[in-house]
Amino acid sequence: MLFNSYTFIFCFLPVALIGYFTLNHFNKITLGKWWLALASLYFYSYWSVKNLPLFLISLTVNYFIGHYLHMGIRKKQTLFRLGLVFNIGILCFFKYSGLVGLAQFALPLGLSFYTLQQVGFLIDSYEGLAEEKSFIDYAVFVSFFPQLISGPIVHYQHLMPQILKNDNKHFRVDQFSVGLFVFSIGLVKKVLISEAFSSWAKPGFDEAMTLDLLAAWKTSLSYTFQLYFDFSGYTDMAIGLGHMFNVKLQQNFNSPFRSKSVIEFWTRWHMTLSQFISTYIFTPIVRAMPKINFRNTMIATFIAMFIAGVWHGAGWTFVVYGALHGLALVVNHLRKKKKKKFPGWVSWLLTFNFVNVTFVIFRAKDMSDAIKVLRGMIGLDGVVVPKIGISSVGFLKDYGFEVGSYLYPNDYLMIAMFVAVFWSIHKAKNSIELEKEFKPSVKLACACGAAFVLCIFGMNRITEFIYFNF
Amino acid sequence: MTNEEILKNITVFIHDVLEAPDLNVTPETSAADVDEWDSMTHIQLISAIEKSYKIRFALGELQTLKNVGDMVNLIQKKLNN
């Protein structure tokens, strides 16, 4: 099920909320948890029940491993390693089996996320930081539907205490209000903004054979913003839904396009993934090295970023994406160490363009597709100047530029949206800030209501989140 | 060891590893506020602290240690165990 669908908003969500809080109200706490878990499983299997068996197996196996890790057994380390192999094995099998010539299976929904989440739990259990008390508690942790399919990745010790806290067992008007507010923001980002950018990105990637300069930039910038609004919108919705259940989920985005360096970018983009990679992959690699010096940490950084890249999928584009970002991080750290710095706006420009260009690679079906767009971006396939109502634009023909057609209203809308987005990158508050400063008022409620209604109209074509494929 | 003493020690490490001798380190200081404090210097900092206090941080604790106040508390807890 998608958050941005009528079924979810008008059927599933109210029923899930009412059931959960009603059961808690009559002090049937355990039943309430079962309700939440089962509702989450229903949510998960709505698309296809075929996803469910693997999910349940993963959940059960991990629960037992986590359980026995606390029982003071002898072969604790062996069990822990088996657990890791189990999870990573499943992930690699479904993601990369096509590479070694085996039949490529369809990636089960949310596999990458719920696997990572449980790996984190196993490691935390092994280190004595987490311990689930009961199967149902663990089941709720893994299946909690606001974050099940595409994160934010949560830690057991961060989520469960909130669910178990007494204050949180009852419907809270203040939490529900802020949840409604944040959910609306996410809905607008996903349904209205991301959709629009998607319509401008798609033709360039999927239909055109070559792209002139402006078309190439329109395509790449549109995709960058499509991806951001799609995923951050999803995250906002997840966080909003969490609030409705009195759970504070962790943020995933913090104005990533304000970043003035690649290092900074990864502290602002898909933050829960970055933190996971940094904590559970980067750090162990560093610690495994003979010495913790600059050279070794750079190697570890590159490897960790590379893994982050190919976590997204088995394809050269993801390899290149991860490698490029790994390289960029290393270069960034080198310059930092040498205290070399560009002026502020140069740093921003370089960072933004690097991010934009690598997203082209990230999106493309294959490297030749990516090259098609990148070529266009440096003008290798011509420059077509649109007729912007000035007849004098024709003189440009003498300089080898082609003159195209008039701009359509849709093009003006696109330009307006680009301007609005670039302005908001620097001037507007992001959803974290908005959430923090939320003050309920009738005016705000009406604004949200209006935005919500527009989204209802905008939702009538079901599309998928991009991160669904991971 | 008192929290103040731990804070004093940590401050030395921070100044050293981050190569920022003028940084004013308080319990409120966190990685997000300090440009030099990124994942790379963080791991070096952790390593130095672990060696010095002869303690070991669990992976799951590393994110907590991005805030000086939390770091001091955690070190204190480990020393008392």
Place this chain on the structure above:
Amino acid sequence: MKQFIAAFVLSAFFIFAAIYGLILAVDPYNKFGYNVFGFETKAVSFARENKYNQVEHAKQKYTAFIMGTSSAHRYYTKDLNRLTGLVSYNYSTQSATPEDYIAMTRHIFTKYKPKLIMISFGFEDLNKFTVTDDMFYSSPLKKHLQEVPAEELERSLFNNSYLTLGAIADSLNVIWVNLFGKARHAYLEHGDHIVEPTDKTLMLSQAGYSEYEIDPKRIEYLKTLKKICDENGTKVVVLTTPLSLEHLNLIRHNPKIAAQFEKYKMTLVEIFGELWDFQHDGIAPYSTLEYFRDSIHPNHHLSTLVLEDIFGTAGPKIGKLIKK
């Protein structure tokens, strides 16, 4: 705090009612057939719905129908009428595909006994990778696509083209156009298309053919279409819509695509017995703004020449008749 939730719910409810009410009142796609505000023209984004309703409610007894994509918009019914003596309706819609044609054919036969159906085909029509337009699935036409089970055609719980942003935009557009402006995109009484200002250069349009495979499903739809017409004594005239020379060259540039290009024509000949082909080098002298709006849309002038080629007595000047 409670006020926030209450205000949210109430405002959402009233704003929804207001917007949806406005859309219903304006009825931009002519679904309900009434005209509360007495508008001269309605919107056409959902061309299928609009034309479907025109065909459904028309007082005329149409005896000829034109089908195709927007490239067939500029065949004027008055010209076809003049050449054939029939009373025609132009059922062409944007991004139409064989799914549309078979559904339209069935729809037509529920109300009329046409003597002639003319279909203008584009190269992408038979391509497996050409997606059927989304709007087919939210239009009443889809119920005539009997080959596909109803559940597969369902798109969402509120499968209603009035519950879309497009409907809001179109309603406002209808009000604006009728109050202040001239209708740019509007269908006239017999599905005819209104004249629009031209561009200053002949632009290459929709010329991306990266993947091409003839779709067996669509061949079946067309065979069924032919069968229905044969059973009812209806003549089917099919043609390949004129493309500018530049566009043709682009298609033929890639040998794989070029091979499919020949195959697609032969497939049409196979199904329909004969094909009027306008997608060949003979179009060269006509590849200008005098005859085309852009590389895939012939204007009225060229469209009329095409009709005269096929139905006139002077003999073909541009088109080539390929028989089985």
